[in-house]
Every structure is written in structure tokens, then in C-alpha cells.
Amino acid sequence: MERPRHDTPGRILDVAERLVQERGFNGFSYADVAKELAISKAALHYHFPGKAELGEALVERYGVRFEDALAALDARDIDAPQRLRAYAQVYADVFRDERMCLCGMLAADYATLPDPMRTRVVRFFDDNEAWLARVLEEGRAAGTLRFQWPALAVARTMLAGLEGAMLVSRPYGDLKRFRAAAAMLIDGLVVDRADA
Amino acid sequence: MERPRHDTPGRILDVAERLVQERGFNGFSYADVAKELAISKAALHYHFPGKAELGEALVERYGVRFEDALAALDARDIDAPQRLRAYAQVYADVFRDERMCLCGMLAADYATLPDPMRTRVVRFFDDNEAWLARVLEEGRAAGTLRFQWPALAVARTMLAGLEGAMLVSRPYGDLKRFRAAAAMLIDGLVVDRADA
DNA sequence: GTCTATCCTGACCTACTAGTAAGTCAGCTG
DNA sequence: CAGCTGACTTACTAGTAGGTCAGGATAGAC
Numbered sequence: 001m002e003r004p005r006h007d008t009p010g011r012i013l014d015v016a017e018r019l020v021q022e023r024g025f026n027g028f029s030y031a032d033v034a035k036e037l038a039i040s041k042a043a044l045h046y047h048f049p050g051k052a053e054l055g056e057a058l059v060e061r062y063g064v065r066f067e068d069a070l071a072a073l074d075a076r077d078i079d080a081p082q083r084l085r086a087y088a089q090v091y092a093d094v095f096r097d098e099r100m101c102l103c104g105m106l107a108a109d110y111a112t113l114p115d116p117m118r119t120r121v122v123r124f125f126d127d128n129e130a131w132l133a134r135v136l137e138e139g140r141a142a143g144t145l146r147f148q149w150p151a152l153a154v155a156r157t158m159l160a161g162l163e164g165a166m167l168v169s170r171p172y173g174d175l176k177r178f179r180a181a182a183a184m185l186i187d188g189l190v191v192d193r194a195d196a
Numbered sequence: 197m198e199r200p201r202h203d204t205p206g207r208i209l210d211v212a213e214r215l216v217q218e219r220g221f222n223g224f225s226y227a228d229v230a231k232e233l234a235i236s237k238a239a240l241h242y243h244f245p246g247k248a249e250l251g252e253a254l255v256e257r258y259g260v261r262f263e264d265a266l267a268a269l270d271a272r273d274i275d276a277p278q279r280l281r282a283y284a285q286v287y288a289d290v291f292r293d294e295r296m297c298l299c300g301m302l303a304a305d306y307a308t309l310p311d312p313m314r315t316r317v318v319r320f321f322d323d324n325e326a327w328l329a330r331v332l333e334e335g336r337a338a339g340t341l342r343f344q345w346p347a348l349a350v351a352r353t354m355l356a357g358l359e360g361a362m363l364v365s366r367p368y369g370d371l372k373r374f375r376a377a378a379a380m381l382i383d384g385l386v387v388d389r390a391d392a
Numbered sequence: 393g394t395c396t397a398t399c400c401t402g403a404c405c406t407a408c409t410a411g412t413a414a415g416t417c418a419g420c421t422g
Numbered sequence: 423c424a425g426c427t428g429a430c431t432t433a434c435t436a437g438t439a440g441g442t443c444a445g446g447a448t449a450g451a452c
Contacts, residue, residue: 164360
């Protein structure tokens with residue numbers, strides 16, 4: 001049951017994930033992954049029958065990891081504004097090594113994706129929006145956040161803003177650009193202590 | 197000087213543009229374009245030597261069209277909030293036929309683009325940010341807009357928000373989703389007439 | 393009527409794509 | 423030690439990618 005010494009499937013996913021985040025699902029090949037790991041293309045097909053299955057495994061693992069990260073944020077004893085900032089930091093960490101959010105990238109490639117991948121990408125967005133909406137509601141109830149629209153609509157705008165900030169900032173390779181946008185998206189909702 | 201009867205280069209650009217907006221720069225081929233226009237691949241190479249040159253022409257034309265659209269918005273006698281809403285409407289029009297903003301899509305593919313395309317994509321973002329920043333400043337001066345950060349930072353967040361809203365809304369094929377995000381991004385800056 | 397430039401086709405090329413078939417071999421298992 | 427299995431390999435496939443080239447059609451100029 002324990003992880004084998006080499007864990008080839010895991011290493012394949014690691015390389016493929018990075019390639020997709022950097023170049024898109026149509027911007028890498030089995031040969032790219034095989035070359036980088038110094039194994040044969042056939043070995044990839046042994047572990048993942050086709051690109052569709054590899055893609056599925058990729059987005060599934062990414063989704064689970066994100067869920068775990070959100071659960072870890074829930075476990076921290078911080079207020080809603082801090083929770084939103086910690087959430088944005090997760091994105092900043094992804095951005096730092098010149099990667100786009102995996103699901104943001106796959107949203108761009110959406111028209112060319114096999115159906116199972118599409119379903120999983122949409123679920124990723126749904127989950128994130130639901131999590132954000134819950135934090136927003138909690139913040140509003142606690143008086144630490146203020147906004148006029150339904151929490152889900154605000155959540156969607158925030159998710160779109162963060163994904164878009166990654167997308168547009170990446171050509172500039174500028175983390176500060178991303179951070180500034182993230183800060184504005186969040187601070188616009190935070191109740192200033194000097195306020196009413 | 198007049199447009200020839202058939203305008204093959206223009207029709208090539210039309211088809212290629214739509215394919216890039218739907219599928220990404222690595223998600224279409226010369227064969228796709230040729231098939232759709234019922235001409236040979238060689239005819240494409242006659243008008244555009246390679247995919248890099250086709251891509252350049254694509255983003256160049258898109259950039260010029262956008263500049264024209266912005267100039268048309270400038271010419272209208274409306275206040276800053278209305279100008280921002282009209283700007284967002286330009287994006288909504290692109291989104292309506294299931295397309296992503298060309299440069300947003302190319303930002304996703306950025307790592308795989310030839311240099312001239314990269315330069316032109318970045319210029320597109322720079323131009324849009326500068327235009328938005330100018331409108332924001334005018335609105336602030338006129339008292340119709342209010343915001344705490346530098347106008348350029350707000351402009352960047354707004355551009356990122358609109359691009360991200362297109363990106364994330366597209367899997368849902370839901371124009372309302374995009375509209376809601378656009379409205380929130382803009383209304384958050386608009387000075388309510390009932391306000392101080 | 394023929395010259396010429398523009399626009400295009402058919403036939404081709406090489407490199408690369410995802411995917412397959414068959415075989416190798418270390419390390420269990422009984 | 424025989425037999426099996428998991429994890430690969432090498433060598434291949436059909437199909438597609440971008441790209442080239444010689445030549446043909448057509449329209450206008452002379």
C-alpha cells in the first residue's frame with residue numbers, strides 16, 4: 001500500500017501538470033513528458049492509457065489537493081478577511097513558478113477537452129465558488145466583510161478576478177502585479193475598523 | 197486599394213481568429229482553416245508564410261480593431277461609469293458567440309508563442325490598461341467614480357477581472373455569469389447619487 | 393493574342409502526434 | 423527453481439503537423 005520508491009505515475013503527473021500549467025493541454029506531448037523523465041513513451045501509456053486519462057488524473061489530483069488546501073484554511077483560526085488573503089496566497093504560490101492555475105488553463109482549452117475533464121474542471125470552479133461564498137457569508141455575519149450582492153455572485157467575481165489576474169500577469173512575469181489585483185479584490189470588501 | 201471580391205487573406209484571418217478564440221493557438225491547424233474555406237493549405241502559405249506570421253497578423257488586426265472600438269467609445273458623449281459599462285459590453289459581445297478574448301486566449305498560450313506575437317499581446321494589455329486608467333481618472337475628477345488605489349492599479353484589476361470572467365464563464369456558456377461579474381467590477385467604483 | 397502578375401492547386405516532404413505490439417527482465421510466490 | 427507479474431523497453435503503426443515547390447488558371451495590360 002505504501003508509495004513505491006520511484007512512484008512513476010506520480011512523477012508523470014508532476015511533469016505533465018507543470019507542462020499543462022505552462023503550455024496548455026494542447027501544448028505538450030507524451031514525448032515531452034517521457035523525455036523529461038528519461039523513460040519511454042510506452043511507459044506513459046502503461047500507466048495512463050491515453051492523453052484523456054492522463055488529463056483526467058491530472059485534474060482529479062489537482063482538485064483533491066485544492067480541497068485539502070481549503071480544508072487546511074478552514075482549520076486555521078483566522079477571520080474572514082485573513083482567510084480570503086490566505087486563499088489568494090495559494091494562487092500566488094502557483095503563480096510564483098510561472099504557472100497558471102491548472103483549471104484556469106484548462107478553461108482556456110475547454111473546447112478541446114474530453115468530457116470527463118470538462119466535468120471535473122467545472123466541479124473545481126463550483127467547489128471554489130461555494131467555499132468562497134461560505135467564507136464571505138461568515139465574514140458578513142461577523143461584520144468583518146461588507147458587500148451589496150449575493151455572496152455567490154461576489155465569490156464568482158473574486159474567483160474570476162484571481163484567475164484573470166494570473167492570466168494577464170503571466171506575460172509580464174510579475175508577481176507584484178498579481179498581488180496588487182488580489183489585494184484590491186479582497187480589500188474592497190473588508191470593513192475598515194475606522195468605518196461606521 | 198479596394199478590397200478584392202474574395203479577400204482571401206481577410207477570410208483566412210476571420211476563420212483563424214475564431215478558431216484561436218475557441219480552441220487556442222495550439223488547438224487549430226492550417227488544415228482546419230483550409231478545410232473550412234475549401235481552399236488548399238498551400239493557399240494559406242501563399243498569403244501567410246507560416247503559422248507565426250498568421251498569428252502576428254491575427255493579433256495585429258485584433259489590436260487595431262480594439263483601438264478603433266476604444267476611439268469610438270471616446271467619441272461618445274457619456275460619463276465615465278457609462279463608458280466603463282460600454283467597454284464591458286465590448287467583451288460581452290465577444291463572449292456571446294462562445295469566444296474568449298483573443299489576447300486572453302493568447303495569454304494562456306503565451307509560453308508557446310513566437311516573440312513577435314508576445315510583444316503584440318503585451319501591447320494590447322498595456323493599451324487597454326492605459327485607456328481604462330484614463331477613463332478612471334476622468335471619472336474620479338468628475339466625481340462619478342471613487343477608488344482608493346492608483347488608477348492604473350484599478351485598471352489592471354478591472355482588465356484582469358473581465359478577462360477572468362470570460363475565462364471562467366465560458367465552460368458554463370453563461371452570458372449572465374459574465375455580465376454579473378462585469379457589473380460588480382464596475383459598480384464597486386461608481387459613486388452612488390444618494391452618497392455623500 | 394500573348395505577356396505577366398496574382399492567386400491558387402496537387403503532390404509532395406519531414407517531423408512529430410498518440411497509440412500499439414511484442415519482448416525483456418527483476419523480483420516475488422509457491 | 424518454475425512460473426508469474428509489474429514495470430518497463432524497442433520498434434513499429436497510421437495519422438497529422440507545418441511547410442515546400444512546380445506548375446496551372448485567370449484577368450488585365452500591351
